[in-house]
Amino acid sequence: MEKSTKTSAFITLISVFFFWGFVAASNDILIPVFKENLHLQQWQSQMVSFAFYVAYTVGSIIYFFISKSSKDDILNRIGYKNGISLGLLISALGTLLFYPAAQMASFALMISGLFIVGLGFSLQQIAANPLAINMGDPNKGSQRLSLAGGINNFGTTIGPLLVSFAIFGTISTNTTASIENIKIPYLILGLAFIIVAVIFKFSSIPNKIVQTEENIDTKTHEKERKMAISYPQLWMGMIAIFVYVGVEVSTASNLPEFLRQHVGITTDRVAPFVSLFWASLMIGRWTSSVGAFNLKKGTKAIMKFLMPYLAFAVFLIVNKIAHHDITPFYYYAFVIIMLILADVLSKGNPALQLIIFSSIAITALFIGMLSGGMVSAYAFISVGLFCSTLWPCIFTLAISGLGKHTNTGSSLLVMMIMGGGIVSLTQGALASDNLLGIQWSYLVGVCCFVYLAFYGIWGYRKKIIHS
Template sequence: MSQTQKTNWGQFIPLVTVFFFWGFVASSNDILIPVFKKAFDLSQGESQFVSLAFYIAYTVGSIIYMIVSAIMGKDLINKIGYKNSLSLGLLISALGTLLFIPAANLESYPLMLAGLFTVALGFSLQQTVANPLAIALGNPSTGSQRLTLAGGINNLGTTIGPLIVAYAIFGSASNGDSNLSIEAVKTPYLCLGLAFLAVAIFLKFSSLPSHPEQEVEDSVDTVSHKDRSSALKYPQLILGMIAIFLYVGV
């Protein structure tokens, strides 16, 4: 990959839509906690399963990914392609939003949690694909700049997500209606599912690369890393994992 290669904005801009979704949904989940607590008569601890079901899916998704890759004998994303993996992740998330229909009809809290878990399961695959793909869509030396921009789009979703979801769920509350039905949760998440599906189809037929070129490290860097047979042997990865763990926890 040439060091003079410029960012492919035609491919990068569609890619950052998934970054927006991650922030939008993750921050909107906090709106569901008081709604579920009242609708299902939950304790404070029980209502926090909303966050647990969502974020534990990232760990479960990563484990599934590693197991499937080990069984295949090849990295899953490299096998089916980056673009297909991204679309698959969006379809999994869309499936999760569909669970909100029977969950609302049956007034089932476990089914609601299953829906959130499935949405986040799709996100775990999307994030595995989107972050390295954002770096690959241009000069690797400016990859951090693209990730920072994508992070800004993610923060935009984090900012407006709770506002939109809260208005969609509590819109009638302004009229003094204190008997909020769990049915109110269904509509915004079904709209979100349609958005997932639309973007999945769009990305499937977009110009995003299925197997982006891999940057070849210079000879000095290659020699210094020749004995590192596992990603976990890179200290910056371990430190990064700790930093992300603390960041999400906070």
């Protein structure tokens, strides 16, 4: 009975991961719509990502200072599932702003709505990530978070397609869309937030988690640290989250402009390409999540091969239903082989996975910058494959051994999601023709992955997490 309860609670928990992905990926469809209707420059259109992801930082800062001023952690006081329910209601409030914003064609009001949605997501993230790691064997925490991330990326896969259909109507024939078209989809999304908030309130998800503290640095035997930020794995992990979310969001949000300029893909046809980027994260996370299950060695090897192609099949089927031409994407099946090999080589070790995946992502970015046509498109999209498991790897390394500081550490990590806004804004600015141009602006991503590889090397040498 206890196992059944844990399973049902975990299934309920990962539903919020779906929402995070759905909204985040849908922003990439809003960006070109806003740009065309409101006559924005590329860097101005990136304010969509900036407002949404900086909200995570603001929300985390609010959480941090309220917890410090009251001398009692918010989630320890109100409970984890109550915190998630509250976060969902805050996000629902943000979606309501889209209606008046669309009527007034107000870009400022629209990004204000996204900002409030992001505030709600920040509280949800602070609660949900430690819950996912602790709802079972701690040694499989990163794989469990990968499984939740796989659901997140199911949302990122279908989000752009559903939002495109809602905005453009019959996607294959319309090339423009009115701002008015966004009103109803986001009102429906707000209603969904409210329904799930109620479900969470009455679910079997625990309000408390058991937290343990351990000494990470084996060379010293110091007393319990007084501040979360004094743990090196945490503050280095904060930088890692910043650049990881930054490169993931920036790669996707600048992708439509790159496809328009260098591959000849118009705005109304960009959705399946954006969808494939986010589906790539789903493919990677479904592959990694196999490690969360107690399977025989032979069965696990088979599943490691089948799961990524099952996820890829989901992408193809969803796009086929949406009446997109999926023939250009068949060759991507060969790119997935590289992901499978990288996952096997990482041996389930979060630090080693950071090193291997970051190194391959750097290679993919250089291929994208040095080539052209669909080869460059595949290369940039494949970055999603090698971003796929970095969040659980970083999060698991960063909060390991924090003990009573776990919630504070989680809030500090979520704070760094602002990297999604800042890095994408930076790349958008460098993408202008008189600077790097859209193709070579992806050098920003290379810098991000270099740090991620460094953090992985540091974590591997310190042996923070053993496979």
